[in-house]
Amino acid sequence: MIAIKNLNKWYGQFQVLADCNTSVAKGDVMVICGPSGSGKSTLIKTVNGLEPFQQGEILVDGVSVGAKGTDLPKLRARIGMVFQNFELFPHLSVRQNLTLGQVKVLGRSEDEANARGLQYLDRVGLLAQQDKYPNQLSGGQQQRVAIARALAMDPIAMLFDEPTSALDPEMINEVLDVMVGLAQEGMTMMVVTHEMGFAKKVANRVVFMDKGRILEDCSKDEFFGAPRSERARDFLARIIH
Numbered sequence: 566m567i568a569i570k571n572l573n574k575w576y577g578q579f580q581v582l583a584d585c586n587t588s589v590a591k592g593d594v595m596v597i598c599g600p601s602g603s604g605k606s607t608l609i610k611t612v613n614g615l616e617p618f619q620q621g622e623i624l625v626d627g628v629s630v631g632a633k634g635t636d637l638p639k640l641r642a643r644i645g646m647v648f649q650n651f652e653l654f655p656h657l658s659v660r661q662n663l664t665l666g667q668v669k670v671l672g673r674s675e676d677e678a679n680a681r682g683l684q685y686l687d688r689v690g691l692l693a694q695q696d697k698y699p700n701q702l703s704g705g706q707q708q709r710v711a712i713a714r715a716l717a718m719d720p721i722a723m724l725f726d727e728p729t730s731a732l733d734p735e736m737i738n739e740v741l742d743v744m745v746g747l748a749q750e751g752m753t754m755m756v757v758t759h760e761m762g763f764a765k766k767v768a769n770r771v772v773f774m775d776k777g778r779i780l781e782d783c784s785k786d787e788f789f790g791a792p793r794s795e796r797a798r799d800f801l802a803r804i805i806h
């Protein structure tokens with residue numbers, strides 16, 4: 566579903582991604598980890614065209630992300646993205662946050678968008694909060710709304726960039742539980758996270774990045790068993806203890 570081939574990207578002189586190759590099959594849950602600044606966010610942003618790149622190719626469901634003629638808004642509408650800082654529209658109610666994209670981008674009627682939005686709001690356990698504004702919700706609740714909003718667009722895959730790292734510890738699990746449910750239902754997911762409990766539970770692939778390179782791309786069991794690179798072993802030892 567997602568293929569990344571010989572991807573290279575520079576910010577000016579600085580090479581942020583170097584010869585990255587990987588692929589995600591339908592139903593895969595790929596966890597991406599690695600030290601801060603290793604290029605994880607940049608990598609997943611290139612997948613839905615939020616960041617341009619200079620060399621290589623990315624195919625999403627057969628569509629070349631970097632090609633000139635590609636309709637990026639249309640592509641983005643098919644790939645859900647959830648960020649660290651929720652990125653809800655502060656001036657819109659929860660319900661309006663859930664329906665806006667469906668109406669504007671997918672052309673759904675208000676009624677249809679409302680019905681779908683509320684269905685996913687219910688699924689993340691927040692139906693009672695539909696008339697509130699984002700700043701009236703906790704961080705964990707806001708992130709669950711952001712996930713529901715992405716799901717209401719019927720994405721073919723979901724990208725998560727450290728979705729729990731801005732949350733107070735007691736709210737992390739309510740967000741991870743929603744993500745575990747999605748993974749178990751077969752959603753194709755790329756998840757940048759250091760929540761290794763999540764990785765152990767539902768990932769089938771783990772990618773480890775360092776300095777713009779993919780140093781490990783292996784099954785969960787291989788990664789937690791015996792990562793090949795010393796860098797990944799060090800990293801794991803530090804985040805687990």
Ligand SMILES: Nc1ncnc2c1ncn2[C@@H]1O[C@H](COP(=O)(O)OP(=O)(O)O)[C@@H](O)[C@H]1O
Nearest residue numbers: 576579581599600601602603604605606607608
């Ligand atoms: N817009 C930008 N311009 C220049 N450098 C950037 C930009 N965004 C990120 N970087 C740099 O690229 C590197 C990788 O960043 P990022 O992908 O955010 O890493 P990670 O998500 O792994 O922490 C970092 O060194 C960061 O400072």
Ligand SMILES: [Mg+2]
Nearest residue numbers: 605606607727
């Ligand atoms: Mg990042």
